[in-house]
Amino acid sequence: MGQGNPKATGKDEEIMSYEEIWAKATEDAGKAYRQSKPRPMAWQSSEIDKGFDWSQPYDIEPEGVCGFAWIWIPKARGKFVNWLKAEGKGSKNYRAGYDIWYSELVSSNSQSMERREAAMEAAVKVLRENGIDCYAESRMD
Numbered sequence: 001m002g003q004g005n006p007k008a009t010g011k012d013e014e015i016m017s018y019e020e021i022w023a024k025a026t027e028d029a030g031k032a033y034r035q036s037k038p039r040p041m042a043w044q045s046s047e048i049d050k051g052f053d054w055s056q057p058y059d060i061e062p063e064g065v066c067g068f069a070w071i072w073i074p075k076a077r078g079k080f081v082n083w084l085k086a087e088g089k090g091s092k093n094y095r096a097g098y099d100i101w102y103s104e105l106v107s108s109n110s111q112s113m114e115r116r117e118a119a120m121e122a123a124v125k126v127l128r129e130n131g132i133d134c135y136a137e138s139r140m141d
Contacts, residue, residue, distance in 0.1 A: 067113025
């Protein structure tokens, strides 16, 4: 599928195909997601307008803060990005470069920003080990 079996040039002697790199990044992202232990977050009604009031009723969200996470590849060109495009993965970043959203690597119902960050950091590690310049990014919802 896509562009055949292109290879990445990594630091290790063994060179992986982009399919293999994607599979390893997906595997490591899922493992990091499952092993992540988000810090629980207390929250209360938006009707309390003076900040958090511990004397008022509150709930605990065990998955912590909600947020987004993705991988940013600064240059939207090159063999790996071409492979991603051919495979229908990722999208052009609004400023520059190319993005791979969390949901393309990990399937989950959790909105935990901490879990998502852990997953993207694990995937970035795999991509960088294979010579792909990229960064894990996130923002709170």
